[in-house]
Amino acid sequence: xxxxxxxxxxxxxxxxxxxxxxxxxxxxxxxxxxFTGPPRFETWTRxxxxxxxxxFLTAGGxxxxxxxxxxxxxxxFAIGIPMxxxxxxxEVLAHGVPEDSYYFAELGTRPDCRxxxxxxxxxxxxxxxxxxxxxxxxxxxxxxxxxxxxxxxERAGFAAVADYRGEIAGSVAEKFLLVKDIK
Numbered sequence: 366x367x368x369x370x371x372x373x374x375x376x377x378x379x380x381x382x383x384x385x386x387x388x389x390x391x392x393x394x395x396x397x398x399x400f401t402g403p404p405r406f407e408t409w410t411r412x413x414x415x416x417x418x419x420x421f422l423t424a425g426g427x428x429x430x431x432x433x434x435x436x437x438x439x440x441x442f443a444i445g446i447p448m449x450x451x452x453x454x455x456e457v458l459a460h461g462v463p464e465d466s467y468y469f470a471e472l473g474t475r476p477d478c479r480x481x482x483x484x485x486x487x488x489x490x491x492x493x494x495x496x497x498x499x500x501x502x503x504x505x506x507x508x509x510x511x512x513x514x515x516x517x518x519e520r521a522g523f524a525a526v527a528d529y530r531g532e533i534a535g536s537v538a539e540k541f542l543l544v545k546d547i548k
Contacts, residue, residue, distance in 0.1 A: 377487070384419075397411065425447065429445075440475055442473055445467055445470060448465070462504040467494070496548060502545070508541075509538070521545065524543060524544065526543065
């Protein structure tokens, strides 16, 4: 790991419920930038995203953020949650992902901060959190057209266990389910 990555990892902020309003607002901004425009075209409103993120927190999820040193704004965020506590687990469990896993629920990076390794850093931090919480397996659902995240996940040791077609926020997409054993 490079010294730049180590410095960034030291600055990851971890939030549980409640999340500060200014952090939540920036996460919402990133989420909307990542998922409502091309190529995702999901139909989230600002309030729906706020409620979605808050639902993860209320259910016992972890929110991680990295702040861009140049702008002082959050550059990227990630959410992880025990699958057993995930409010949308039925779709994932129906396709063979185990309930005893720690689920990598969300990952988003501001468009002007992409390509800096933040996604990889937050994947490693979520994995460490899963170990802290006693999990030995990770799971994630990703759109097949999200080639960047798929490559990150595969490099991190995830393997596809299923693929299917599913709907989220008005957008139908082909998806992969991936798992990784840890420890």
